[in-house]
Amino acid sequence: MEAFLFSVIDTLQTSQLNHFVMDNAVVFPVLEMAHFLGLSMLFGALLIVDLRLIGVAKKIPINHVESFLRFALIGFAINAITGVLFVIGDPGRYLVNIAFGLKMLVIGLAGVNTLYFVKRVKPQLDNAHKVQTAGAEAAIVAWLSIVLWLSVIVLGRFIPYVETP
Numbered sequence: 001m002e003a004f005l006f007s008v009i010d011t012l013q014t015s016q017l018n019h020f021v022m023d024n025a026v027v028f029p030v031l032e033m034a035h036f037l038g039l040s041m042l043f044g045a046l047l048i049v050d051l052r053l054i055g056v057a058k059k060i061p062i063n064h065v066e067s068f069l070r071f072a073l074i075g076f077a078i079n080a081i082t083g084v085l086f087v088i089g090d091p092g093r094y095l096v097n098i099a100f101g102l103k104m105l106v107i108g109l110a111g112v113n114t115l116y117f118v119k120r121v122k123p124q125l126d127n128a129h130k131v132q133t134a135g136a137e138a139a140i141v142a143w144l145s146i147v148l149w150l151s152v153i154v155l156g157r158f159i160p161y162v163e164t165p
Contacts, residue, residue: 005095005096008091008095009091009092009095009096012087012088012091013091013092015088017085017088017089018088018089018091021085021086021088021089021090022089022090027089028089031082031085031086031089032082034078034082035078035079035082035083035086037075037078038074038075038076038077038078038079038082039075039079039153039156040075041071041072041074041075041078042071042072042075042076042079042149043075043149043153044071044075045068045069045070045071045072045075046068046072046145046146046149047146048065048068049065049066049068049069049072049142050142050143050145050146051142052065052134053121053134053138053139053141053142054134054139054142054143055134055139062125062134063125063126066122066125093159094159097159097162098162099155099156099158099159099161099162100155100159102155103152103155103156103159106148106151106152106155107152109148110145110148110149110152113141113144113145113148114145116141117138117141117145120137121134121137121138121141124137124138125138
């Protein structure tokens, strides 16, 4: 498995996209800024929705804050694209980094939580148009979302500081 990983790293390091990302003085900083913008959109929008599901600002109908979900999707797309470019640009840093691996795991768990929200919780909210409280199940999903995405942020900040083997 280790040989395969180092083969992937070597292949990425010799790719044209790697050279574009790493050899151009502007590209990596622009990716960093875009990644931060995407993260701000993603987490900011989710925080508004999650806090409302938890019960903050109960007078605002839940369907009014759901419009923020499209900003979360846009932010996630920006982060997915820039994140892939980071990995291609510096695979030796990311692919062997435990903080990066944990971050990817937590993003996967956040995806499962989101899928559960879409399949189980959101239909219940859609059927009750004037709901003022979302219920315990929605609150659990919302708290889990907040914890998971905060964990993604913290793990992302650990990546530059974690020693790689």
